[in-house]
Structure formats: C-alpha cells, structure tokens
Amino acid sequence: MTTLRVAIIDDHAMFRTGVRAEIDGPVYIVGEAEDVDSAVAVIVETKPDVVLLDVHMPGGGGLEVIRRLHLRHPETKFLALSVSDAAEDVIGIIRAGARGYVTKNISGPELLDAIDRVAAGDAVFSPRLAGFVLDAFAGTIEIAQVDEDLDRLTEREREVMRLIARGYAYKEVAKELFISIKTVETHVSSVLRKLQLSSRHELTRWANDRRLI
Amino acid sequence: MTPNPASAAPASAPPATSYRRAYRPADRRLVGGVATGVAEHFGVPVLYVRLVLIVATWFQGVGVIAYLLLWRFLPLQRPDLSPGLESATRRGLRSGRSTGPTEIAQTVALGAVGVGVLLLIQSTGRGINDGLFGPLLVGLVGIAVVWRQVDNVAWSRWMRETRGWAFASRMAAGAGLVAVAAFYSLTKEGGWGAAVNLASALVVAVLGLGLILGPWIARLLGDLSEERRERVRSQERADVAAHLHDSVLQTLALLQKNAGDSAVVATLARRQERELRDWLYGNDEQPGDSFVAALRASAAEVEDAHRVPVEVIAVGDAPLDADVAALARAAREAMVNAAKHAGVDRIDVYAETDGQSAQVFVRDRGVGFDLATIAEDRMGVRGSIVDRVERHGGTATIRSRPGEGTEVALSVPIRSTDTATTEEAPE
Numbered sequence: 221m222t223t224l225r226v227a228i229i230d231d232h233a234m235f236r237t238g239v240r241a242e243i244d245g246p247v248y249i250v251g252e253a254e255d256v257d258s259a260v261a262v263i264v265e266t267k268p269d270v271v272l273l274d275v276h277m278p279g280g281g282g283l284e285v286i287r288r289l290h291l292r293h294p295e296t297k298f299l300a301l302s303v304s305d306a307a308e309d310v311i312g313i314i315r316a317g318a319r320g321y322v323t324k325n326i327s328g329p330e331l332l333d334a335i336d337r338v339a340a341g342d343a344v345f346s347p348r349l350a351g352f353v354l355d356a357f358a359g360t361i362e363i364a365q366v367d368e369d370l371d372r373l374t375e376r377e378r379e380v381m382r383l384i385a386r387g388y389a390y391k392e393v394a395k396e397l398f399i400s401i402k403t404v405e406t407h408v409s410s411v412l413r414k415l416q417l418s419s420r421h422e423l424t425r426w427a428n429d430r431r432l433i
Numbered sequence: 434m435t436p437n438p439a440s441a442a443p444a445s446a447p448p449a450t451s452y453r454r455a456y457r458p459a460d461r462r463l464v465g466g467v468a469t470g471v472a473e474h475f476g477v478p479v480l481y482v483r484l485v486l487i488v489a490t491w492f493q494g495v496g497v498i499a500y501l502l503l504w505r506f507l508p509l510q511r512p513d514l515s516p517g518l519e520s521a522t523r524r525g526l527r528s529g530r531s532t533g534p535t536e537i538a539q540t541v542a543l544g545a546v547g548v549g550v551l552l553l554i555q556s557t558g559r560g561i562n563d564g565l566f567g568p569l570l571v572g573l574v575g576i577a578v579v580w581r582q583v584d585n586v587a588w589s590r591w592m593r594e595t596r597g598w599a600f601a602s603r604m605a606a607g608a609g610l611v612a613v614a615a616f617y618s619l620t621k622e623g624g625w626g627a628a629v630n631l632a633s634a635l636v637v638a639v640l641g642l643g644l645i646l647g648p649w650i651a652r653l654l655g656d657l658s659e660e661r662r663e664r665v666r667s668q669e670r671a672d673v674a675a676h677l678h679d680s681v682l683q684t685l686a687l688l689q690k691n692a693g694d695s696a697v698v699a700t701l702a703r704r705q706e707r708e709l710r711d712w713l714y715g716n717d718e719q720p721g722d723s724f725v726a727a728l729r730a731s732a733a734e735v736e737d738a739h740r741v742p743v744e745v746i747a748v749g750d751a752p753l754d755a756d757v758a759a760l761a762r763a764a765r766e767a768m769v770n771a772a773k774h775a776g777v778d779r780i781d782v783y784a785e786t787d788g789q790s791a792q793v794f795v796r797d798r799g800v801g802f803d804l805a806t807i808a809e810d811r812m813g814v815r816g817s818i819v820d821r822v823e824r825h826g827g828t829a830t831i832r833s834r835p836g837e838g839t840e841v842a843l844s845v846p847i848r849s850t851d852t853a854t855t856e857e858a859p860e
Contacts, residue, residue: 275527347744348746386783
C-alpha cells in the first residue's frame with residue numbers, strides 16, 4: 221500500500237507542527253497552509269489524498285476552501301479538524317463536502333485511522349458529530365410530509381449513530397449490532413450522504429435555531 | 434459556580450418557545466429583510482417569497498402594502514452569537530452567509546420584471562388610479578429610505594448615530610420625497626374641490642407624519658430597553674472575561690509548577706479547555722437550568738476530582754424536575770465509579786431526551802467486572818445508581834464483562850407528558 225499524501229491546513233503554526241510530529245512517517249505530509257488562498261494553492265499544486273482542514277480560518281474558513289475546490293478536484297478528500305464546537309459550522313463543513321469531523325484533541329493513532337478511513341472513501345464520525353447529526357435529524361419524526369428518504373435516517377442508521385455517540389468504535393458498533401464493520405461503514409457513509417444531499421430546510425433552520433437556544 | 438436561584442423555584446415556567454416568532458434578520462437583508470425573514474420563518478426559499486410579493490403588487494399594490502406592514506411589525510433581529518463565534522465572524526474565519534452578489538442581482542432582475550409588468554398593467558388602465566400611481570411610487574421610496582435609516586440606527590445600537598449630516602440629509606430626502614408625493618397628489622386632485630383638497634391634505638400629512646415618526650418613536654422606546662439589556666450583557670461579558678483572564682493565568686502558572694507531573698498537567702489543561710470552550714461557544718448554562726447542564730456540571734466535577742476526561746454528548750434536553758435530577762445524580766455516580774475503578778483515560782457519556790424519556794449511557798473501556806461477583810453491599814452501584822433511578826420509575830441496566838469495560842444505561846420517564854410509561858432502556 222502506498223503512503224497516503226496529506227496536507228495540513230490550519231492557521232495555528234503550533235498546531236500544524238504538533239500534527240506533523242504525530243503523523244509524519246505513517247503518512248507523507250505534502251504541504252501546509254494557513255489561510256484559504258494559500259490552502260487552495262497548496263492543494264491544487266500538491267494534490268494530496270487527504271486534506272486535514274481547520275473549520276475556522278482567515279479568508280472564510282474551511283468551508284470556503286471546500287467550496288472552491290470541490291468541483292474542480294472532487295478526488296480530494298477533506299477531514300475537518302477543529303476545536304470549535306459550534307454545531308452550525310461543523311454541519312456546514314460536512315454539508316459542503318468534508319467526509320468527516322474530528323476534534324483537535326484526537327490522539328495520533330486515532331487521527332491516522334481517521335485519515336485511512338477518509339482516504340478509502342469512508343466517513344469518519346466522532347461521537348460529537350454523531351450527536352449533532354441525531355440532533356439535526358431529530359425533528360423529522362413529527363413532520364409528516366417527509367417525502368424523500370434523504371430527509372430522515374433509517375432506524376438502523378439511527379442506531380449506528382447512537383452507538384457512535386455513546387463512544388463505540390466502528391468495530392464495537394458492528395459487534396453490538398451483529399453486523400460486519402463493512403455494513404457499519406455503509407450506514408455511516410449513507411448518513412453522510414443524507415447530511416450532504418438533503419435539501420431539508422429544517423437542517424439549516426436547526427442550525428439557525430440552535431445558537432438561539 | 435454560583436447557586437442559581439431559578440433552580441429553587443418549583444416548576445419554573447416553561448421556556449418561552451411555545452411558538453416561533455418571525456424576525457427580520459439584520460445580517461442578511463437587502464432592503465428591509467422582510468422577504469428573508471418570512472422565508473426563514475416558513476422554511477421556503479427566499480426567492481418564492483419575493484416572487485409572491487411582486488406578483489401581489491400587480492394587484493392594487495397589495496405586495497408593497499404587505500411588505501411595509503411586515504417591515505413595521507416584524508422586529509429586527511441581530512445575530513446572537515457566542516463571543517467565540519462573533520469574533521471568528523468578525524475576523525473572517527467563518528464563511529458568512531450574508532447576501533451575495535448573485536442574490537442582489539437576482540432580486541434586482543426580479544424587481545425590474547415586476548416593475549415592468551406593473552407599468553404594463555398601468556398602461557392598460559386597469560391598475561391603480563393614474564393620478565395616484567406616480568405620487569404613491571415616490572412616497573413609497575421615501576418611506577423606504579426613512580425606515581431603512583431608522584433600522585440602521587437600531588442595528589448599530591447607538592442612538593447617538595441619529596445625529597450627523599449624512600443621517601439628517603437622508604432623513605430629509607425621505608421626508609422630502611413623501612412631501613413631494615403629497616403635494617403632487619394635492620395639485621393633481623385639485624379639480625375635486627376645496628373640501629376634498631383640505632381633507633386629503635390633512636390625511637396625507639397625518640399619514641406621512643405617522644409613517645415617518647411612528648416607527649421611529651417605537652424604535653426609540655425599543656432601543657431604550659434594548660440598550661439596558663445590552664448594558665447588562667456587556668457587564669456580564671466583562672465579568673466573564675475577567676474571570677477567564679484570571680483562571681487562564683492561574684492555570685498557566687500551575688502548569689509551570691507541575692510541569693513534571695503529566696497527569697496534573699493534563700487535568701489542568703483539560704479543565705481550562707472546558708472553561709474556555711464553554712464561554713467561547715456558548716455553553717453558559719448553570720447546573721440548575723436543565724438536565725444536560727446538570728450532567729455537564731457533574732462530568733466536570735468528576736473530571737477534576739478523578740483526572741479522567743469525561744466526554745458528554747447530548748441530544749435534546751429537559752427541564753430539571755425531580756426524576757430527571759435523580760437520573761443526573763445516578764449518572765454522576767456511574768461516572769465516579771468508572772473513573773475510580775475502570776482505570777481508563779476517557780469516559781463517554783451520552784444523553785438523549787426525546788420528550789417521553791431521558792436516557793443516559795455512561796461507558797468506559799476499562800477493566801470491567803463480573804456482575805455476579807459484585808457484593809450485595811456495594812452501596813455505590815445498588816443504592817446510588819440502580820435504586821435511585823428505580824425509585825423514580827426508571828430503569829438501570831449495567832453491562833460489564835471483565836476486560837471489556839462497562840456501560841451503565843439509565844432511563845427515566847419524563848413526567849410532564851405521560852406518567853404511566855416506563856420506557857425500557859434499549860438493548
């Protein structure tokens with residue numbers, strides 16, 4: 221297996237150095253950037269497999285980076301990495317096209333695992349993101365006019381999300397539900413797809429309302 | 434933490450979210466923010482709302498009248514962000530959702546088509562009375578200019594910005610336009626006779642004054658209370674900032690002192706992180722406020738006392754009644770147990786409230802134990818966790834196996850909806 225090529229995009233130099241020290245070796249760090257413009261330049265030039273992307277950054281944040289690149293370079297996979305717990309921003313960056321979200325206090329091995337997963341085309345849901353997703357899709361049950369499958373989670377997907385929110389790793393989820401890890405990954409990817417493609421206005425409204433609670 | 438007086442009040446009033454109010458979003462508007470506000474309220478694309486307004490205008494100007502009424506009666510809303518997000522927005526670290534050039538162009542195009550059709554209808558003679566059409570148009574533009582000014586005053590929060598020549602001249606321009614409209618209609622309608630003239634002049638004058646000054650006066654009154662609220666809020670923020678300043682400095686000093694002891698360093702850093710995060714990203718609830726707040730406070734205490742990070746994920750929330758409070762206390766015991774006996778470096782807590790029941794899962798990946806061998810007199814598990822929850826009509830399930838960690842699943846029914854249901858913990 222070839223070494224994965226990774227770019228680190230974050231406006232804090234100290235954090236970039238820390239991440240580099242933790243994961244350099246198992247993966248190959250091809251570039252770093254500290255704001256939206258330099259990030260776009262670095263990614264276009266080095267074509268990394270996976271981009272570790274900070275949510276808040278000068279120039280419009282990680283969202284703006286994905287917006288500018290997603291159409292031109294759909295093969296680039298983004299993994300959002302943040303200290304911000306603002307659900308609105310996290311869901312926003314996932315909806316823009318990031319394939320996962322992890323918090324910055326993640327350990328080195330866990331981060332490597334997440335990078336592998338994202339590179340393989342799977343989705344990476346931290347417990348926190350799973351919580352946000354459950355919250356975001358929670359309102360749907362009472363709305364009878366759900367006409368698209370995209371607008372709600374299946375019972376199985378909800379179960380998987382709940383277990384992840386409870387701190388279960390994918391393989392523990394698989395064991396708990398008597399399904400294969402592959403099936404868990406399929407469910408998680410399907411939730412990601414719904415999150416990205418659902419045109420539900422409730423999703424945006426939920427994000428709006430959330431900060432007003 | 435300061436004791437929260439609200440927690441002592443029995444069955445505090447339900448939160449004032451019984452119905453949603455429509456607002457005009459101050460940060461995403463083109464003219465008055467009416468279309469955006471209405472679109473958000475009903476969850477439809479703003480384009481549809483604009484289309485409806487424009488089409489309605491073709492019928493005796495209903496659209497414009499509706500727009501003005503909504504402008505007058507929908508309160509302007511400033512985005513209420515937590516300090517961290519507010520500053521991130523200000524420094525351009527987030528992508529704003531302000532109106533983009535596409536939306537402006539789209540609306541202008543839409544407006545142009547609307548006006549075109551309106552003029553077409555006018556030219557066929559089926560529209561608004563020809564003598565009124567011109568002055569109405571001029572008058573409406575005037576009113577829009579004045580109101581937008583008044584809105585801006587509220588938006589920028591400072592009443593003294595009602596001074597200054599730019600403000601005065603725009604006010605004058607608006608008022609002038611209204612006056613021109615009034616004069617125009619008066620001379621046009623001259624043939625109707627003196628009585629009608631006088632009456633319409635009076636009506637126009639009173640209407641004009643009302644339209645111009647009415648919202649302003651209302652706004653000034655609103656501003657006063659808004660300013661008072663703002664002052665309280667900024668004082669609060671100053672207090673918190675000072676508190677954080679102290680606590681961060683203190684933490685840094687402690688970190689330097691304890692540089693050799695990695696467990697202490699980690700705990701200190703963790704606590705500081707939690708405090709900062711709560712403040713920055715808006716988690717400033719008091720433990721007595723709600724179920725989730727109580728749970729978070731317990732998690733923080735356990736973290737501090739036992740030096741194990743406790744990750745709390747919550748979906749939904751509930752008011753802290755006796756049952757739910759018991760659940761929170763039981764969950765706290767479960768966290769303490771995990772922190773004491775499991776020997777792990779992380780505890781996951783997941784809370785879910787769905788309106789019928791509140792559930793908590795406390796999970797660790799630690800040593801685990803064999804449930805059969807646990808002594809009957811182990812007060813921790815039986816008394817403070819299982820019994821406590823069962824006394825309140827709930828259920829407690831403990832799953833553990835040596836070497837595989839422990840998960841405590843707790844659930845109590847929420848009484849306000851239905852007292853009879855006792856929901857089983859899943860699994």
